[in-house]
Amino acid sequence: NAGVTQTPKFQVLKTGQSMTLQCAQDMNHEYMSWYRQDPGMGLRLIHYSVGAGITDQGEVPNGYNVSRSTTEDFPLRLLSAAPSQTSVYFCASSYLASGGYEQYFGPGTRLTVT
Amino acid sequence: GESVGLHLPTLSVQEGDNSIINCAYSNSASDYFIWYKQESGKGPQFIIDIRSNMDKRQGQRVTVLLNKTVKHLSLQIAATQPGDSAVYFCAENRGGSQGNLIFGKGTKLSVKP
Numbered sequence: 654n655a656g657v658t659q660t661p662k663f664q665v666l667k668t669g670q671s672m673t674l675q676c677a678q679d680m681n682h683e684y685m686s687w688y689r690q691d692p693g694m695g696l697r698l699i700h701y702s703v704g705a706g707i708t709d710q711g712e713v714p715n716g717y718n719v720s721r722s723t724t725e726d727f728p729l730r731l732l733s734a735a736p737s738q739t740s741v742y743f744c745a746s747s748y749l750a751s752g753g754y755e756q757y758f759g760p761g762t763r764l765t766v767t
Numbered sequence: 768g769e770s771v772g773l774h775l776p777t778l779s780v781q782e783g784d785n786s787i788i789n790c791a792y793s794n795s796a797s798d799y800f801i802w803y804k805q806e807s808g809k810g811p812q813f814i815i816d817i818r819s820n821m822d823k824r825q826g827q828r829v830t831v832l833l834n835k836t837v838k839h840l841s842l843q844i845a846a847t848q849p850g851d852s853a854v855y856f857c858a859e860n861r862g863g864s865q866g867n868l869i870f871g872k873g874t875k876l877s878v879k880p
Binding site: 686 | 869
């Protein structure tokens with residue numbers, strides 16, 4: 654299994670541009686999430702999905718959209734990039750294991766908005 | 768304010784010593800806690816978890832302790848090795864969706880050979 658994959662690994666955008674960060678998992682996990690990580694800080698939840706066709710907002714959803722048309726894919730869309738969205742973005746998926754919610758994270762996408 | 772936080776932002780230990788990383792949480796409704804390890808340039812990696820109906824859970828060289836009275840969580844690493852050098856995050860699930868984790872800011876663990 655490839656686990657959780659994210660593309661691209663690096664991206665530079667200009668203010669106002671839009672783009673989609675891709676995330677895919679091959680573990681048949683129902684739950685997927687997007688986080689952002691800023692320097693010296695922990696991860697903050699942007700959006701999450703409990704299954705295909707179902708999404709919900711996390712702590713910092715403004716400026717981002719998500720959709721979940723399949724179990725495998727959970728893309729994150731930046732509608733109009735702003736410098737405040739410069740960050741490292743992590744996608745995660747999870748399943749129920751030993752009564753817990755172990756999450757598997759992708760390698761991250763490093764986004765710079767100029 | 769920050770619901771899940773850490774008492775020590777950095778921790779330096781000698782190889783072979785035990786490490787203790789602490790975490791405080793404020794939401795008494797949280798029912799599940801996880802410790803993650805993040806190496807430079809990589810995504811977080813699951814280490815160990817604990818449910819709120821437990822006080823202690825042990826893994827390989829790691830132990831998590833939960834004190835619900837004072838809302839405190841700790842990660843103990845036995846015989847710390849250079850490969851343990853990383854940033855460690857605690858995270859809490861406040862119930863409901865299992866994807867909805869709240870992370871602390873992290874503690875950087877440095878292991879001196």
